[in-house]
Amino acid sequence: MHKKMAELRLLNLYLISSISFKLIIAFLILKLTGSIIFAEAAHLGNDTDKLALLDIKSHLTDYPVDVFSTWNDSLNFCQWKGVTCSNRRQRVIGLSLERMNLYGNLSPSIGNLSFLQALDLSENSLDGSIPPEIGRLTRLKNLNLSFNSLAGGIPGNLSGCYNLVNVSLDHNFLKQQIPWEIATLLKLERLYLSNNNITGRFPASIGNLSSLQEIDVSYNDMEGEIPGTIGSLTNLTLLYLALNHLKVLDISMNQFGGKLTSSIANLSSQLNWLNMYGNSISGSIPEEIASLVGLNTLILAENLFTGNIPTSIGTLPNLQELSLGENHLTGEIPSSLGNLTQLLELYLFNNSLEGSLPSTLSNLKRLQDARFCHNRLNGTIPPEFISLRSLTITLNLSHNSFIGPLPAEVGNLKFLTALDFSQLSVRIPDLSRLRGLEYLDLSANNLSGQIPEYFANFPSLMNLNLSYNNFEGEVPAAGVFKNGSAVQVYGNNKLCGGMPQLHLQPCPEKDIGRPKKHVNLKLILAPVIVCSCLLLLFFSMLLLRSKSLLRGANFPKSSFGRVYPRINFKELHDATEGFASKNLIGAGSFGTVYVGTLGPGEVPIAVKVLNLQQRGASKSFMAECKALGNIRHRNLVKLVTVCSGTDYKGKDFKAFVYPYMSNGSLETWLHPEDDLSQDRNLNLLQRINIAIDIASALQYLHHQCEFPVIHCDLKPSNVLLDDDLTAHVSDFGLAKLLLRFRGEAYPSQFSSLGIKGTIGYIAPGERVWHGKPCINSRDVYSYGILLLELFTGRRPVNEAFKDNFNLHNFIKLALLDEVLKIIDQSALHEEDLKDDCLRELNKELMIDCLVSILQIGIACSSENPQDRINMMQVVHKLASVKESFLGLVKTIDSSPESRNIESDEQNEFDKCPAVI
The missing domain is CATH 3.30.200.20 (Phosphorylase Kinase; domain 1)
Structure with missing residues (x-):
């Protein structure tokens, strides 16, 4: 019995061992087979990623050589520039080619990068539409295609990327409406769609995005109601709706009257940025806005708000910027605003506010920028407020009805950069201590006496407006007064002297040592009185006659x-x-x-x-x-x-x-018709002066206006020349006003949206609005092309310029050769270059001047906006070139006659017709 049991145990052990061995063998075979299959699948996936990357490259029409220098078989594609792969599977999880100057379309093969988590192609020049295949990227978390030239709509199947956290499609040309499917992206935290051409209504489904923290749809063409569902976004910290055509904010979901409803309190208390600038929202600002205790920025400017400023705004403890300008607000400025101790910027301009400035504003110890202009404020100005040492940016009290002298404490604002007291009709105190001023406007105040000499000692002053006062005597000749384009003194009929650009009468020579004639006043007093009475009667009758002819016409204030x-x-x-x-x-x-x-x-x-x-x-x-x-x-x-x-x-x-303008446009001088070609030649000095004139105008628009202005269509036909060939920039039909928020610049609503300017003067792949750099995108680039055209006589649109070859590249290459060959020969008279006069002139120095000018044009017209210089630098550089050029001509003749050239620039060239 025991023997049989032992045999059975041995048999069981054998069977178990045999089965285990077979299972182990089967497991090893399966594992080996699986590894082979997995390896083949991984290899296939890798090939898919590589082919997708190569197809993405093939859809690009232009790019710098070094960007894709590593994209070849000498390296594994995971080591290619801009490509990031996972360590385990060697699949592409990141593609980052931002700021690479890429041109072309985004390939549909992007959808084959199935493991992609981050895609950043921002700040390039991609055009075409966003391929719908992008919706296959289910692992995608971060999508950034901002600052390109993408058109078409936002693909609805973007909802397939259900792991998206950040979406940046701003600063493109996207149109149509926001697809409702975007509301299925439940993990979305940031949505940036600003600066496009998006139309239609705000999707009500946006309220489903419970994770959303920031939403920016500003600078589009959206309209209609802002849905009440937006009030359910309890994590929202930024709501930026500026410059659309939105009329209603109906957070209560049951009011449609174009008003900002009191239920705005439903918005999250975490909201710290609320910007509705430039819409058409009307009604009063509700007191309940004070429930948004987390706000540090509240911008409701340029709407249709009426009524008083809510006193409850003064209870927002963290508010740093309050902008209510360009509305129809009435009543007094509430004293509660003095409780906003964190406030840095206060904009209440262009309303109908009355009363005096509350003395509590002196509590705003951090206030840097204050603008109250164009209201009906009256009374005296509190000296405690006007002496706030924190005011370092702008103080603008112009166009109000204040009375009495301005407090002398204004002289303590020595770090203030812009001061506007125009049209106040009050006495201006001593401002000699304001050495940090860059912009000063005292126009239309009936100020009298001589212009204070201390204005000439301000080291930073770039613009001084003393127009429409009663100043008299000689205009100073030092400091800012040396730049005639930086000073405005028109409307002061008793001024004389100054720079020629001011067009004032020369001052009479002072009589020194000449004996005075003594006359009997009694002999002439009576005739003088009689003549004065007759003249007074005559002018009174003339005035009545002219009023009759004008049918009672007056001078109303325009809306602008x-x-x-x-x-x-x-x-x-x-x-x-x-x-x-x-x-x-x-x-x-x-x-x-x-x-x-x-x-x-x-x-x-x-x-x-x-x-x-x-x-x-x-x-x-x-x-x-x-x-x-x-x-x-x-x-x-x-x-x-x-x-x-x-x-x-x-x-x-x-x-x-x-x-x-009697001399027409610059266009007719650079490209005259046949019958005018002999009469319309500009010499080099005239061209330099015109270049400086245009640059000075742009410098003023960009850097010296209260709100910067972008012309947007600068070209020779929009530059007019007066009798003296002084240049005047004209045609502001496409101009855009920039409003400054937190030091950056943003375009205003009145711009002519959708108009792109003139071909040839627009930067290739131009980024339409990029905050402050948009000035460089538009005007600076256009100026660079115009400057090159001014000195070479070549139009930017030419049959010789094809593909990516343009006037900028042509001049850049030509500078390596003889520069005189590319300069407009009507300025040089090349047939006279062999005369003795030119040999006396230092030819190399003249070429250096011309090269410097062309290099300025090249710098302004650089393809990358960040590489362009600004107009302040342009003016400074051109002024140096002109000074060198004038000094160059002084070497032509050492005779006394040639040393008197300072009195008249044109005489400098009479000695050498070859140069003119």
């Missing part, structure tokens, strides 16, 4: 801030002889320009009549009104007045009236 004389259609019709074809002097995209004469003195004028049938003409009208309404510079065309009414047929009529 300046006072202009009224003019109607009939007056312009008569001035231009019925808009006769013989008076037609130009035509553009938005209208036609006629020459005419106005008034009893038959003053020559140019009348720009807008074609209101042209799409965008009305926006162009408002753009030009707002751009020219508050800017004044000798190198900007002056807006005499505007006409907005109806013609004889009852149709809408809009026109601008400008001074007539």
Whole structure:
């Protein structure tokens, strides 16, 4: 029995051992087979990633050579530039090619990178549409395609990327509406869609994004209601809706009246940035806004708000920026604003606020920027407030009704950079201690006496406006007064001297040592009184007569801030002889320009009549009104007045009236018709002066205006020349106003959206709005091309310039050769280059001057906006070139006659016709 049991045990052990061995063998075989299959799958996946990357590269039409220098078989694709792979599977999980100057389309093969978690192609020049295949990237967490030129719509199947946390599609040309499917991205925390052409309504489904912390859809064309569901975004910290066409914020979901409802309190208390600038929201600002205790930025400017400023705003403990400008607010400034002890910026300009400045504002010990201009404020200015030492950026109290002298404490603001006290009609104290000022406007104050000499000692002053006062005597010649374009003194009829650009009468020579004639005052007193009475009677009758002729016309304040004389259609019709074809002097995209004469003195004028049938003409009208309404510079065309009414047929009529520029546009001088080619040649000095004039105008627009202005369409046909060939920048129909928030610049609503400017003067792959650098994208690039055209006579659009070869590249290459060959020969008179006069001139130094000018043009027209210099640098560099150029001509002749050239620049070239 025991023997049988033992045998059975041995048999069981054998069977178990045999089965275990077979199982082990089977497991090893399966494992080996699985490894082979997995390895083959991994290899196949790797090949898919590599092929996808190569296809992405093939869809690019242009890129720097070094970007893809590693993208070849000499390296594993995981070591290619911009590619990141996972350690285990060697699959692509990251593709980062931002700021690589890439041109072309985004390949649909992007959807084959199935393990991709991060895609960053921002700040390039990609165009075309976003491929819908991108919706297959289920592992994608971060998507950044911002600052490109992508068009089309946002693909709805982006919802397939359900792991997305950050989406940045801002600063493109995307259109259509936001797809409702985007609300299925439940992990989404940040959504940036600003600066596109997105239309339609705000999707109500956005309220499902419970993780959303920041949403920026500013600078689009969205309209309609902001849905109440947005109130359920309890984690929201940033809500940026500026510059759309939104009319209603209906957070309560049951009110539709275009008002900011009181249920705004439903928004998260964590919200720290609320920006609704530039919409059409009306009604009053609700007191309940104070429930947003986390706010540090509240921007409601340029809407249609009415009523008083809520006193409850003063209870927002963390508020650092409060912007309520450009509304219709009334009442007094609440004293509770003095409780905002963290406030850095306070903008209440362009409202109808009344009363005095509350003394509690002196509690704002951190306030750096304060703007109260264009209101109805009155009373005296609290000295405690005006002496806040924290004011270091701007203090603007202009265009109000304050009384009494300004407190002398304003002299303590020695670090302030911009001070605007224009049109206050108050006595201005001693400002000699404000050595940090860059911008000072004291215009229209009835100030008298001589211009204070201490203005010439301000080391940083770049613009000084003393216009429309009663200053008298000689204009100082030092400091800022050495730059005629940086000083405005018109409207002071008793001033004399100064720089030639000020166009003032020379001061009379002082009589020294000459004996005085003694006369009997009694003999001349009686005739003087009689003559004075007769003259007074004559001018009184003349004044009554002129009032009768003007039919009681007055000078109303326009909606864009300046006072202009009224003019109607009939007056312009008569001035231009019925808009006769013989008076037609130009035509553009938005209208036609006629020459005419106005008034009893038959003053020559140019009348720009807008074609209101042209799409965008009305926006162009408002753009030009707002751009020219508050800017004044000798190198900007002056807006005499505007006409907005109806013609004889009852149709809408809009026109601008400008001074007539007798020498036409720069275009006609650089590219004259055959019959004018002999009469319209600009010498080198004239071209340098014109270049400086244009640069000075842009420097003023970009850096010296209260709100920077971008012209957006700078070209020779928009530069007009007066009798003295002084250049004036004109045609602001595409201009864009920039509002500064936190030191950056953002475009204002009145810009002519959708208009791109003129081909040849726009940077390739231009990024439309990139905060402050957008100035470099538009005007600086255009100026660079114009400068190259000015000195070479070559248009930027030319049959010789194909593909990526342009005027910029042509000049850059040509500088390596003889520079005189590329300079406009009408400026050099090449046939005279062999004369003795030119041999006396240091030819190498002249070439150096020309090379310096062309290098400035090349620097301005660089493809990368960050590589471009700004207009302040341009003005400084050109001034140095001009100084060198003038010094160069002084070497032509050592005779006493040639040493008197300082009195008249043009005489410097009379000795050497070859140069002119």
